[in-house]
Amino acid sequence: MNKVSSRKQIVVIGAGFAGLTFCQSASGLDADITLIDRQNHHLFQPLLYQVATSGLSAPEIAQPIRRILARQKNVRVLLDEVTQLDLNAKTVTLKNSRQAPLSYDYLVLAMGARTSYYGNPEWEQFAPGLKSLDDARLIRHNVLLAFEKAECDPDPAARQRYMTIVVVGGGPTGVELAGSFAELTRQVLRREFRLIDPSAARVILLEASPRILGAFDPSLSEKGEKQLRSLGVDVRTNQKILSIEPGKITTAEGVIEAANIVWGAGIAASPLCRQLGIPLGRGDRIEVAPDLSVPGHPEVFALGDIVSLKDKNGKIVPGVSPAAMQMGRHAARLIRDELRQQVAPGSVRRAAFAYFDKGSMATIGRSRAVAQAGRLKFSGMIAWQMWLFVHLLFLIGFRNKLAVLLQWFYAYVTFRRGARLITGRDKTFVIK
Amino acid sequence: MNKVSSRKQIVVIGAGFAGLTFCQSASGLDADITLIDRQNHHLFQPLLYQVATSGLSAPEIAQPIRRILARQKNVRVLLDEVTQLDLNAKTVTLKNSRQAPLSYDYLVLAMGARTSYYGNPEWEQFAPGLKSLDDARLIRHNVLLAFEKAECDPDPAARQRYMTIVVVGGGPTGVELAGSFAELTRQVLRREFRLIDPSAARVILLEASPRILGAFDPSLSEKGEKQLRSLGVDVRTNQKILSIEPGKITTAEGVIEAANIVWGAGIAASPLCRQLGIPLGRGDRIEVAPDLSVPGHPEVFALGDIVSLKDKNGKIVPGVSPAAMQMGRHAARLIRDELRQQVAPGSVRRAAFAYFDKGSMATIGRSRAVAQAGRLKFSGMIAWQMWLFVHLLFLIGFRNKLAVLLQWFYAYVTFRRGARLITGRDKTFVIK
Numbered sequence: 001m002n003k004v005s006s007r008k009q010i011v012v013i014g015a016g017f018a019g020l021t022f023c024q025s026a027s028g029l030d031a032d033i034t035l036i037d038r039q040n041h042h043l044f045q046p047l048l049y050q051v052a053t054s055g056l057s058a059p060e061i062a063q064p065i066r067r068i069l070a071r072q073k074n075v076r077v078l079l080d081e082v083t084q085l086d087l088n089a090k091t092v093t094l095k096n097s098r099q100a101p102l103s104y105d106y107l108v109l110a111m112g113a114r115t116s117y118y119g120n121p122e123w124e125q126f127a128p129g130l131k132s133l134d135d136a137r138l139i140r141h142n143v144l145l146a147f148e149k150a151e152c153d154p155d156p157a158a159r160q161r162y163m164t165i166v167v168v169g170g171g172p173t174g175v176e177l178a179g180s181f182a183e184l185t186r187q188v189l190r191r192e193f194r195l196i197d198p199s200a201a202r203v204i205l206l207e208a209s210p211r212i213l214g215a216f217d218p219s220l221s222e223k224g225e226k227q228l229r230s231l232g233v234d235v236r237t238n239q240k241i242l243s244i245e246p247g248k249i250t251t252a253e254g255v256i257e258a259a260n261i262v263w264g265a266g267i268a269a270s271p272l273c274r275q276l277g278i279p280l281g282r283g284d285r286i287e288v289a290p291d292l293s294v295p296g297h298p299e300v301f302a303l304g305d306i307v308s309l310k311d312k313n314g315k316i317v318p319g320v321s322p323a324a325m326q327m328g329r330h331a332a333r334l335i336r337d338e339l340r341q342q343v344a345p346g347s348v349r350r351a352a353f354a355y356f357d358k359g360s361m362a363t364i365g366r367s368r369a370v371a372q373a374g375r376l377k378f379s380g381m382i383a384w385q386m387w388l389f390v391h392l393l394f395l396i397g398f399r400n401k402l403a404v405l406l407q408w409f410y411a412y413v414t415f416r417r418g419a420r421l422i423t424g425r426d427k428t429f430v431i432k
Numbered sequence: 433m434n435k436v437s438s439r440k441q442i443v444v445i446g447a448g449f450a451g452l453t454f455c456q457s458a459s460g461l462d463a464d465i466t467l468i469d470r471q472n473h474h475l476f477q478p479l480l481y482q483v484a485t486s487g488l489s490a491p492e493i494a495q496p497i498r499r500i501l502a503r504q505k506n507v508r509v510l511l512d513e514v515t516q517l518d519l520n521a522k523t524v525t526l527k528n529s530r531q532a533p534l535s536y537d538y539l540v541l542a543m544g545a546r547t548s549y550y551g552n553p554e555w556e557q558f559a560p561g562l563k564s565l566d567d568a569r570l571i572r573h574n575v576l577l578a579f580e581k582a583e584c585d586p587d588p589a590a591r592q593r594y595m596t597i598v599v600v601g602g603g604p605t606g607v608e609l610a611g612s613f614a615e616l617t618r619q620v621l622r623r624e625f626r627l628i629d630p631s632a633a634r635v636i637l638l639e640a641s642p643r644i645l646g647a648f649d650p651s652l653s654e655k656g657e658k659q660l661r662s663l664g665v666d667v668r669t670n671q672k673i674l675s676i677e678p679g680k681i682t683t684a685e686g687v688i689e690a691a692n693i694v695w696g697a698g699i700a701a702s703p704l705c706r707q708l709g710i711p712l713g714r715g716d717r718i719e720v721a722p723d724l725s726v727p728g729h730p731e732v733f734a735l736g737d738i739v740s741l742k743d744k745n746g747k748i749v750p751g752v753s754p755a756a757m758q759m760g761r762h763a764a765r766l767i768r769d770e771l772r773q774q775v776a777p778g779s780v781r782r783a784a785f786a787y788f789d790k791g792s793m794a795t796i797g798r799s800r801a802v803a804q805a806g807r808l809k810f811s812g813m814i815a816w817q818m819w820l821f822v823h824l825l826f827l828i829g830f831r832n833k834l835a836v837l838l839q840w841f842y843a844y845v846t847f848r849r850g851a852r853l854i855t856g857r858d859k860t861f862v863i864k
Contacts, residue, residue, distance in 0.1 A: 057491040064624075096581065172565050
């Protein structure tokens, strides 16, 4: 409502890990915080691939933002979209709110990343990415529908195409998707069809570079690839994508016909970054100052995976949720200090952000994963158990944790999946 | 595949309670059964209102039809839509399957009902009904979105409209929806908004006849109405609907402005019934013979709520799931006998269907419900516990039962709801 108040106004854009953690760390702050997101829910993105592959239902990995922040009275949540950012006038214009633009004393940019097709935006309609619950439901819908279509189709070539899933990108998202699709077709769906054999389905993982899981140690890339192969995934490295058409993907090696092509290859920062009128780095990322502020605008912080940064120890900060949360806490601490001292933004010396790397992990399937933390490397069952433990620990909200645990336990024991629904009106069917 | 086989061919249309129970009762039958449904899942419809009101997530009340029937080798499941029924040629034509029409020896019609607007089909777009998961998600989406819009809107009149929900129809569905919406606004959403007070929302239940829950004893109608009022629902009887426009519903008493109007008033049989070339009863229902066969076609059975029937004891069979399941078992028994005796359909005398009425119940909210069984009548906590018990008992599949039980327990203890997600692409937003 842009009310006239002597309290400082903080506007936060985006309720992902960075924006939400910022708000939670700003608890008790003597300021009016307005948190804006296009969704009503905070999403536990590391498990989004499970919704895409029928393992979990959407509400199990998402929580209403309002509920998470219900008790924090200095935060107001708006479901809305930012149409204009004016760093000079210090205003944020919203799409739906019928009111004057919001003025701010501090602005926190945490819009997150979107799927990037490296200059081929037309591929999106044939190879959906995985950033939102709607994306995940669309992929789930299309994959399950393809097997239903195969069961109805007497033409063997068409059946082969329906039963082929191509995942583009051998990073953690692509690996998790490919492994989970392989399990879905080989273990979950088998014996339920009469004409087709889902375990004859092909899951192909395409990676442009010479190895998958490039952010990990080469020994883990190798182990990850081996684990994927043991699940039946056809892993192909050194694959440059030349074109994607409906039901068809072309690499230098030839054409693959596939009813489902899923894009897990690249991300870029939110398009809002381009409105800032400042030079941007790779993938439209903001090259922030060491304190996470936008150069020339000490009152504006940028957090999470819209940021390109080497931290004070010279370490490139990766676009992962622990980094986003650490950034949220860092910015909240700096603002809290300045409000307490009643000084203008950036007028006293600010601490530089230091990223604490807890390690990284990727799950490949039941009892299969890779993990590394510093010099320690793990793979197989032990890595998978670590992955399970860490993800349950971080899931927000008691109910979700318990429900997800039960779901996994059930899936583990029975080889079934609970969320195998094909829903959505006809217009969302994009299968070819 | 319409393969030439000496085995008898049975085609079943619809995998609701009637069609699914028929297939399960036909286990071990020496025949090829083809089960066709437009959805890949069987839906536990009595709990659908909980998805619409954010209490349960979609996968919790739905199971893939294939999974349910995975071990029953004489059943083949096709996700497809029937475009043509020819009772004389004994063929069923499908929309997607690229093959010749299916021929049958027996046909089982169990397509179920759809929402009916009593000759005003144009009302549907402004007042969605509740028959599928997509319907439920649309309603959930629109109701939650309306409160988000109210929080963004400085105009008090607009806010009032956003915060008004009208439910049309005082049968069990309407009563369950209205009670659940009242709880959502008064207990679940409160304290999460800063500008609006969701507990000031209006939930209005409109019923055309002089009392709600007309199928129940008048004393229970009265108790049900009292329980609804205690939840804050504005119950209005004797309300004839004159028109529905975007965000506006007009009765003889005047106009109500409401961002959400939900239609729980009427159902009619599937439009496929009109293709049969036989005279139909009220709401396009098929007036079946006492053995549940279609008059003149002993090889065709009609089951569930597409049927209009007085059973052999003169009792009108209601369109509820126990009746549908009993009909499914009855038809399976008759066909089994004829196949065993190797006689033509209907050539020996068939038993008439007898409906065993186990009673009926409607839930109104936490600790509130009405139930009657024969001359016994219950209301309040005891009726609610009966309702809870019966619904858990009948939910198909272990996982769902446990997850639903946990969900309810959690909601009961904390007054929260787990499935409060606003998802779906912009084009599905129909809120005005």
